[in-house]
Amino acid sequence: MYAPYSPKILFASGAIFMLANCEPRTPAAAGEARLAQPEAVPAADSAPLPAPRPLVAVREVPLTEGFSLRLKGGKQVDGFCVYEALQIRKDGRLLWTDTADEYEFNEPFYPLLLPNTARRYDLLVEVNRRPGMSHGRVFRIRDGKVAGREDVPVFVAPAGNQDQDPALEYAGYWSFFETWDEQQQPLTSYNPLVFYEQTSRGLQLDSALTRQVNQRIYGQYHGFRFRQDLPQPVSIVGRLDDEVARVKRRAGR
Structure with a gap:
């Protein structure tokens, strides 16, 4: 389930x-x-919020x-x-x-x-x-x-220098995690953390950084798209948390 x-x-x-x-x-x-x-949302004992204005x-x-x-x-x-x-x-x-x-x-x-x-x-x-x-x-x-459009993950932080080059990067992942049991082992999907670099040609996939980070998370790189057909141990979620925290620190959040 x-x-x-x-x-x-x-x-x-x-x-x-x-x-x-x-x-x-x-x-x-x-x-x-x-x-x-x-x-910020006011505390429960503070003054009530005004009624929302009509749309x-x-x-x-x-x-x-x-x-x-x-x-x-x-x-x-x-x-x-x-x-x-x-x-x-x-x-x-x-x-x-x-x-x-x-x-x-x-x-x-x-x-x-x-x-x-x-x-x-x-x-x-x-x-x-x-x-x-x-x-x-x-x-x-x-x-x-x-001239065109492209779908990308929702980014988890503003732009920051996430590697050694002077360009700034954004990062995000594609889907909420789902877990299931298989032979009494909790599993989840391959859900890579994907990096995009701000360049003179526009926002571009940073394939080298994406590969490097996801090798740390998953042990090997399976591409930059979400894949439910590649079950992963749930322990990878903690490693993804660590990488996202690193992205936010470098972005100043």
């Missing part, structure tokens, strides 16, 4: 990240465009470099705010519309706008996949157009 499992240091209470009125926070003025840190039809999220996001159809899902439509705009001009997926802004450093070279940007947002684990989506914006 499968049982969901999340490494202890990667678990975040929905109450902490919930935005009660589904209103995205304003990104930081300098550096990466991101949402402000969420406010509005449209929300605007201003970013840097003239970009903005327009979100439509806000709703609550399992205590989290998600939106049924996303528009990407540049200087007021519509670049992209997506109504096929639901988007959320509950993590403190999404959305991210990463400038690469002139007129080239990577925009990262979070796609809702509840009750499973959400994932990130990179929109490749080139010369004023969305």
